[in-house]
Amino acid sequence: MADTPPRSPLAPEQFPILPLISGVSFASAAAGVKYQGRTDVMLAQIAPGSAMAGVFTKSSTRAAPVLDCQAKIGLDSDAGAAIIVNSGNANAFTGKNGIEATQAVTDAVADALDLPKTRVFSSSTGVIGEPLPHDRITAKIIELKTTLDESAIEAAAEAIRTTDTFAKGAGAQIEMNGKTVSIAGIAKGSGMIAPDMATMLVYIFTDAKIARANLQIMVSELNEITFNSITVDSDTSTSDSLLIAATGASDVDVTGSAAFKDALHGVMKDLALQVVRDGEGATKLVEIQITGALSDADARTHGLAIANSPLVKTAIAGEDPNWGRIVMAIGKSGAAADRDLLSISFGDVLVAHKGWVNPDYKEEDGAAYMTQPELVIAVDLGLGAGKSTAWTCDLTHGYITINADYRS
Numbered sequence: 001m002a003d004t005p006p007r008s009p010l011a012p013e014q015f016p017i018l019p020l021i022s023g024v025s026f027a028s029a030a031a032g033v034k035y036q037g038r039t040d041v042m043l044a045q046i047a048p049g050s051a052m053a054g055v056f057t058k059s060s061t062r063a064a065p066v067l068d069c070q071a072k073i074g075l076d077s078d079a080g081a082a083i084i085v086n087s088g089n090a091n092a093f094t095g096k097n098g099i100e101a102t103q104a105v106t107d108a109v110a111d112a113l114d115l116p117k118t119r120v121f122s123s124s125t126g127v128i129g130e131p132l133p134h135d136r137i138t139a140k141i142i143e144l145k146t147t148l149d150e151s152a153i154e155a156a157a158e159a160i161r162t163t164d165t166f167a168k169g170a171g172a173q174i175e176m177n178g179k180t181v182s183i184a185g186i187a188k189g190s191g192m193i194a195p196d197m198a199t200m201l202v203y204i205f206t207d208a209k210i211a212r213a214n215l216q217i218m219v220s221e222l223n224e225i226t227f228n229s230i231t232v233d234s235d236t237s238t239s240d241s242l243l244i245a246a247t248g249a250s251d252v253d254v255t256g257s258a259a260f261k262d263a264l265h266g267v268m269k270d271l272a273l274q275v276v277r278d279g280e281g282a283t284k285l286v287e288i289q290i291t292g293a294l295s296d297a298d299a300r301t302h303g304l305a306i307a308n309s310p311l312v313k314t315a316i317a318g319e320d321p322n323w324g325r326i327v328m329a330i331g332k333s334g335a336a337a338d339r340d341l342l343s344i345s346f347g348d349v350l351v352a353h354k355g356w357v358n359p360d361y362k363e364e365d366g367a368a369y370m371t372q373p374e375l376v377i378a379v380d381l382g383l384g385a386g387k388s389t390a391w392t393c394d395l396t397h398g399y400i401t402i403n404a405d406y407r408s
Helices: 064-072 095-113 134-138 141-146 153-159 212-224 258-277 296-308 310-317 323-332 363-369 397-404
Strands: 024-029 041-046 051-056 081-089 120-127 168-176 179-188 201-206 241-246 285-293 343-346 349-353 374-380 386-393
Touching: 024 141, 024 153, 041 141, 041 153, 041 201, 051 064, 051 212, 064 095, 064 120, 064 241, 081 095, 081 201, 081 241, 095 120, 095 134, 095 141, 120 241, 153 168, 153 179, 168 258, 179 258, 201 258, 212 241, 212 258, 258 285, 258 386, 285 296, 296 310, 296 323, 296 374, 296 386, 310 323, 323 343, 323 349, 323 374, 349 363
Parallel strands: 081 120, 201 241, 285 374
Antiparallel strands: 024 041, 041 081, 051 241, 168 179, 179 201, 285 386, 343 349, 343 374
8 A cells, every 4th residue: 555645536735824822832753654755753842831732542542652641641740741753653552562662752752851650652653553663763762853843843743644645734823812822733543433532642731820720621622513523434543642742931821711612623623623624535525413312311312323324324315315225224323213203405405304205306416416515414303403524535446455454
């Protein structure tokens, strides 16, 4: 398999111009963990006084770096921090070797940057079950240290890609109390995407001032309606991690700020949808809107049942307005539904209403709508006020090709 698959047709034209975050600098290097001829390690150095928060996969087989981050993330500290990430090897299902490899890498970064070991967070992404050649990473730590640059975030985003066809970034700036607060984030993810967080990695940086506990609450809440609401293939990775650092350099306290929360939500949603746009083999971005459920939880269950259905996803790939598959997915979800109250729309095309095909529906209208690259499937259950939104992509032969050859 080529290390760089063809660029997704849903990809943005270019990597965005992101605001510089005072107190954060980046570096990347080619360590040859798996890939040759491309960068595969990134380092982010974070200033003293920064707050760190994060959410992680709930997988029972989560990787050694995830367990290490979970042990450290809840600790308050005024010391600086660092994030070290490698692509090409997930360091998952590697037993004692995985623990030792994680420690070797984080210890080397701590020593090089004069940081407490509890303030170095690591992630690994790539093939599962192969020992991480950590010596190739530790050999690059000094090079990474000497090339740290606050403007090198795009190169950092490139270094964490595996089957991603493009580097992912998003940012925002808001004015508060006469000062500017900035947010910048990067992500990787293309396949094995059905986060349960808490092979998706996300790193967000802001110069906002906020206590760790408050930052954690905000990120955990926003995660549920962004990264926890996307799916490419229904498979939850062993390595899903989201880390956020708030340096406080803007000297603007955003505790309780709705404006900051909205801006952070925007960045997280942007990155989440970029992951779906880069779904392996994807040609369609699909938004599933559920309303009228008995509860928000039921709405979420229905939405993900539709979004994860191979039959729904292949129909979308074939541009077939097969609304019967939507009915099937709702019926199997396990959440409350009444066949005779269901209404289904493809965009502005009302397909079914109150449990029966809309008498004005024309198959050619549905088929024409399905040719678009971005689609909205709306379902109203007619039972209550519960609502939820999920995002997915279509399922094409490209997904099979990429994953059948992934380890070769």
